[in-house]
Amino acid sequence: MAQLAMARKSTRLLKRLGWLTEHAGWKWNEPDVASLRSGWSKNNRVTLADRRAGSPGHWDPRWELIINVPDDQLTAEVGIR
């Protein structure tokens, strides 16, 4: 999966993938995390949602991502089997 995501060559996608999967309870292998992080630009201040979302958000240091989505939207929809 890491390779598939890296093939897209999108830092934003890699960061979002890492953060959202971990938020949903996944655990990444450290080698895969390292490979995901390998191509990140130091100056890339990526936001989870669109920058026009309005919320200033908070900084996630692990995935270097600004979480600008309201907390009530960051809970899984009901019906998880």
Next chain:
Amino acid sequence: MSKTNPRQCSSRSGAGRAPNSEGQFVAKLVTKGPKRYLCAYNGNMNRSPRALGRRALALLEEWEANGTQLVTGPEIRAAMGPNATEAAAKRMTYQLRHKGFLETVRRGVYAVQPLAWMGNKAVDVAASIAALSNRGVAYYVGFDTAAGHYGWNPESYGSVTVAIPSGSHVRMPDVEGTRVRAVRVPQRTFSLGVHTETWRGQVVPMSGRERTVVDAVSRVKLVGGYPGCLRLLARARRHPGGRARSGPVGNGT
């Protein structure tokens, strides 16, 4: 091309009616004026919409036995035997279509309807999508539809999402009651993580499990926004399908 005209083949005129040895009315060409019309079934298809001749029934039974779900015009002709003419194949196709045993999914491509349906018209969206392959269209079934196939998203029968390469223009099948949504994805990575799957009885290209997760994260709106995406990811963690080989590992809790 032959064409049925009920007015010119009315039962009163008697033209075109010729019962064969089994008592069935067979099609006859009736000439009237400059055009020739194919007159069949007493001039009105609706009077015996489901009756099948032996040859048509044999074809349908053979397709059903073989699991054939899509046929093309040349395949119908081939199935009718080496001596079948193109005109005969066209008549057979016309007859089966009008009786509801073949459903046109693309020009020259037909979905075989199960005999058990007795010729009732029923549009099969999966067959319509699978017919895109016959037309040489690059696509894959993905996003919420693929997630539904893997059991990570509620199956939505009113909507199907198909990914096509960026820059391509594909006319999606027009299926009554179902919205076929075309989503453009980058051409460069289009085929990565895509393989064939049997979906609703049809073999179609579909994003694999890993690709489905990556696609869902990249286009969150297509899978129900962030709550829907998180539900999908949570389900994928619990039921990875035994195919998540690298990357995230579910902790089983």
